[in-house]
Amino acid sequence: MRAAVLTEVNKPLQLLDLEQEGPKEGEVRVEVKAAGVCMSDYHIMNGDWPLPLPMVLGHEAAGVVVELGPGVKNVKKGDHVIFSFRPHCGHCRYCSTGRTVLCSGHNDTPRWRMHDGTARVKLNGEPVNQMARIGTFSEFVVCPAEQVVAVRNDLPWTHAAIIGCSVATGVGAVVRHANVEAGSSVLVVGCGGVGLNVVQGAKLAGAKTIIACDLLDNKLGYAREFGATHTINAKTEDVVKRVQELTDGFGADYAFDAIGGEKTAALVVDAIAAGGHAVLVGIPAFSARAPISPSAMVYGEKKLTGTYYGSIRPAIDFGVLADLDLSKRIDLDSLISRTYKFDEINEGFQLLMSGSVARGVITF
Numbered sequence: 187m188r189a190a191v192l193t194e195v196n197k198p199l200q201l202l203d204l205e206q207e208g209p210k211e212g213e214v215r216v217e218v219k220a221a222g223v224c225m226s227d228y229h230i231m232n233g234d235w236p237l238p239l240p241m242v243l244g245h246e247a248a249g250v251v252v253e254l255g256p257g258v259k260n261v262k263k264g265d266h267v268i269f270s271f272r273p274h275c276g277h278c279r280y281c282s283t284g285r286t287v288l289c290s291g292h293n294d295t296p297r298w299r300m301h302d303g304t305a306r307v308k309l310n311g312e313p314v315n316q317m318a319r320i321g322t323f324s325e326f327v328v329c330p331a332e333q334v335v336a337v338r339n340d341l342p343w344t345h346a347a348i349i350g351c352s353v354a355t356g357v358g359a360v361v362r363h364a365n366v367e368a369g370s371s372v373l374v375v376g377c378g379g380v381g382l383n384v385v386q387g388a389k390l391a392g393a394k395t396i397i398a399c400d401l402l403d404n405k406l407g408y409a410r411e412f413g414a415t416h417t418i419n420a421k422t423e424d425v426v427k428r429v430q431e432l433t434d435g436f437g438a439d440y441a442f443d444a445i446g447g448e449k450t451a452a453l454v455v456d457a458i459a460a461g462g463h464a465v466l467v468g469i470p471a472f473s474a475r476a477p478i479s480p481s482a483m484v485y486g487e488k489k490l491t492g493t494y495y496g497s498i499r500p501a502i503d504f505g506v507l508a509d510l511d512l513s514k515r516i517d518l519d520s521l522i523s524r525t526y527k528f529d530e531i532n533e534g535f536q537l538l539m540s541g542s543v544a545r546g547v548i549t550f
């Protein structure tokens with residue numbers, strides 16, 4: 187069973203043959219069919235998120251259920267599933283109130299081990315961790331059944347994979363978290379996998395003005411394809427001033443930081459109108475601290491919130507996103523600018539960092 191393992195920070199992933207135990211109580215084994223290459227994996231690779239290694243990375247993926255442990259009821263053998271990188275215990279205060287991405291039901295065990303605290307993959311008899319308890323850069327994954335959601339089986343594998351992170355996060359941030367109204371003006375900072383999905387979420391919500399901002403012209407070109415009505419290259423233009431010009435001097439009604447940086451967090455607050463809503467979407471380094479202007483927030487009654495995983499409910503929203511995709515209301519085909527073989531995974535990360543791909547997906 188081959189998996190891509192990070193053994194040391196700032197080193198390439200290694201494709202290693204691991205021993206895998208079958209699913210225990212409440213767990214499933216899934217044969218992975220496609221897995222997206224995401225910035226969140228890179229945050230672990232470069233040490234932004236110091237997590238215990240060795241670890242199988244990967245968290246945006248889809249596959250077919252091949253084996254069930256005792257007591258699994260939410261999926262059956264042969265189901266096509268999308269992995270959720272968040273648990274869903276079903277009974278904690280957050281699951282009970284529909285905010286399942288905040289599930290606190292398993293905080294007693296490390297989030298890179300199964301719920302009994304043990305590992306299902308080993309290298310030379312030593313446990314190997316799984317990112318988000320899934321670790322989907324792997325031919326097969328054994329994980330808690332609550333972290334897979336069955337979807338319609340006519341959804342292409344590559345589409346299913348990216349619904350599991352970038353599409354859910356970007357579209358969800360707009361339609362589940364911020365609830366952008368038709369006719370609004372929206373600024374999106376960062377046009378990578380998540381940012382492009384914020385752009386298409388804003389289009390889906392009926393935003394009138396969608397302003398995309400990035401440092402790379404090719405990414406701004408992608409943003410226009412996904413529905414941006416205006417673009418700003420932050421390298422050469424004053425973003426706040428330009429946004430005000432495009433919104434009758436007010437600033438944007440909504441601004442989304444799809445980067446997760448210190449400067450971009452401050453930028454989205456500066457770029458919204460009085461009464462506007464700034465949303466932090468991209469996941470920052472643990473050490474990041476942003477210089478927000480409290481007075482602008484008070485005098486302008488500005489709102490700043492964070493959204494994790496687009497504030498979606500995976501068990502419901504993965505299916506909704508699949509339907510929107512297959513009825514061409516959102517465009518996942520154009521997002522996937524490259525597919526890779528498993529052996530090319532490190533090239534996938536190089537191209538992600540160069541900004542030359544919208545989304546790259548590994549197919550198995």
Ligand SMILES: [Zn+2]
Pocket residue numbers: 224225226227245246351352
């Ligand atoms: Zn991701």
Ligand SMILES: [Zn+2]
Pocket residue numbers: 273274275276277278279280281282288289290291
């Ligand atoms: Zn829960």
